Amino acid sequence: TDELGIALSNIADNAGGLLTPTLRLGVTGLSRAGKTIFITALVHNLLTQGRLPGFAPMAEGRFIAARLAEYPDATIPRFAYEQHLATLSGKPAAWPEGTRRISQLRLVLKFQSAKWWTGLRGPSTLNLDIVDYPGEWLLDLPLLGLSFAEWSAEALARAQQPGHAEEAQRFLHELAATDAGGEAKDVDAERLAQSFTDYLRRSREEGALSTLPPGRFLLPGDLEGSPALTFAPLPRPTSTARRNSLYAMLEGRYEAYKAQVVRPFFRDHFARIDRQVVLVDTLRALNAGPAAVADLEIALTSVLACFRQGEANPLLRPFSRRIDKILFAATKADHVHHTSHDRLEAILNRLVASASRRARFAGAQTRSLALAGIRATSEGTIRENGETLPTLIGTPVAGERLGGVHYDGETEIALFPGDLPERPDALFENGEPVSLNFLRFAPPQKMDRNGSGELVLPHIRLDRALDYLIGDWMA
Ligand code: GDP
Incomplete structure (x- = not known):
């Protein structure tokens, strides 16, 4: 019925004309991987026809224009593109706040097809729907197949590991x-949920850096504090539970979380x-050391299990999957010299090897790319x-330190980044x-402007990402 709803609104949008093809592009990755920057940069470069020599429709002069359009489903938050761009181009320029929940944006792309038979009709149009969502939410897919008792047993065993x-x-x-068998009191539920959530957050940020479900406990979106998130694993009471x-x-509450939060997300959005695009902050893990790399690999494997499609993953079967291309992108490539970009891609390739193999087995194409949405x-x-x-030349953000030096956020430095x-x-x-x-660098403070006075955002390989993701739909 949702599919029908969207289809009907598409028809309404296009009344009198031909049905416009719509490509839904998902952008995900763990928190701080670079989703917000990637989307902001991608949208800006399309809207202003930025420097995108590796994007065929632009390179071949067939790209006509892009504009933002009203999203057909008014119930989903809109990606705050204008606010993010304003923060990035403010004085001083700053990084905007990252993704906390799902949001969407529709771009309408107008282009001349390279195929003569479609070209005869005049310009073609493509709706590009960008769907931004936290990668943490994908951790919840396995919960759909677990009862509360099963999940509790797993989660408690893990919490007790050294x-x-x-x-x-x-x-x-x-x-x-x-006393799990004792009388239910809201305060007990809240207290347990709170300390369980603290444990999950701390494991991610300090300890073993593990990323553990439930995903909404790490990134609650709009559900913060609601009863659906106020639960924790419990041992089964010895007496029959009253x-x-x-x-x-x-x-x-666990069952409600599955039915009202997890399932609708997979059914209405993911499917x-x-x-x-799966963004991965590979460099941060490399910098933090081998344990962090090993942990990132584990976290990605559980997140990417969702891309085992259709038959291979019985939990996904009800959501009839159809992703045909996945791009794995190592973000923030501007933190290493360009001579290391190919190496960064090779490392990412290794990191996602098993997920990538499974996705290909299920019929999707995959590719790894090192990029920077915004080159700092x-x-x-x-x-x-x-x-x-x-060397790299940039301004480290205030509070960064390296080798005993404290940066104030205003001093530009030249840094030998090291080799991969x-x-x-x-x-x-x-x-x-x-x-x-x-070191974390501040976004560029001085940026070029194009002939129309619009900012030109510098990037690395964003054009190749675009070409891989949407180029064939604009052929
Ligand atoms: P999200 O949580 O996945 O939405 O992550 P963001 O897009 O907010 O990125 C998190 C942080 O990573 C930003 O605040 C920046 O500090 C940094 N970052 C993201 N993309 C880039 C990039 O292309 N270049 C640089 N130098 N830093 C980036």
Whole structure:
């Protein structure tokens, strides 16, 4: 019925004309991977016809125009493109706030087809619907196949593992003082949910850096504080649980979370995506060391399990999947010299190898690309001990430090970023650490303007990403 709804509104939109093809492009990745920047840069470059030599419709002079259009479904938040652009081009320019929930945006692209038979009709139109959502939400797919008892057993076993001891301590302590078979009280549910959520957040940010479900506990979107998120795993009470027990209450909430939060997300949003970009902050993990890389690999594997399509994943079967292309992108490539970009792609390729294989097996094409939605550095060289070293030039954001130096957010520096290993195997097989000089840079403060006075946002390989993702629909 949702498909029908969309189809009907499409027809209404196009009354009198031909049905406009619509491509739904999903953009995901774990928190801070770079989704907001990627989308803002992509939209801006299309709207202003930025420097996109690797994007065939532009390179071939067939691109006519892009404009933003009203999204047909008024109930989904709109991607705050204008606000994000304003923050990025403010004085001083700053990074906007990242993705917290699902949002969408529709671009209407007008172009001349390269095929003579469609070209005869005059310009063609494509609706590009961009769907931005937290990668953490994909962690919830396995929950659909687990009962409360099964999920609790798994989650509690994990919390008791030595690697989780420190982060889970308070939660386990409170659990020990709780009688699951006792009378249900909201305060108990809230207290447990709170300490369980703290444990999940801390495991991601400090401890083992694991990314554990439920995904909405990490990024609640609009559901923060609602009863559907106020539950925690509980051991099954020894006596048969009474109907008004705490156990029964949390079991009910867990089921509600699945039915009212997880399932609708997969059915109404995820299942309708045609193409997907998965953004990965590979460099941050490389910089944090082999344990962080191993952990990112695990987190990505659970997130990317959702791209095992159709038959292979029985939980997805009801949502009839159809993604035909997935782009894995290592973001923030402007943190390394361009001579390392191919190596960064090779490392990402290794990181997503198993997910990628499964997706291809299910019939989707995949590709890995290193890119920067917005390039915050330029390149130069310095001479040190008779050697010429490639450097990055940029302004580290206030509070960053490296080698005992504290940055104030205003000083431009030249930095030797370090090299990535030539072969990713060194990293994955021998756990060899990479020595990178990694600093967060502020967005560029001075940007060029085009003939119409619009900003030209510098990027790395965004044009190749676009060409891979939508080029064939504009052929
Ligand atoms: P989200 O949580 O996935 O939406 O992540 P964001 O798009 O908000 O990105 C998180 C942070 O990463 C930003 O605030 C920037 O500091 C940084 N970042 C993202 N993309 C780029 C990029 O292309 N270049 C640089 N230098 N930094 C980036």
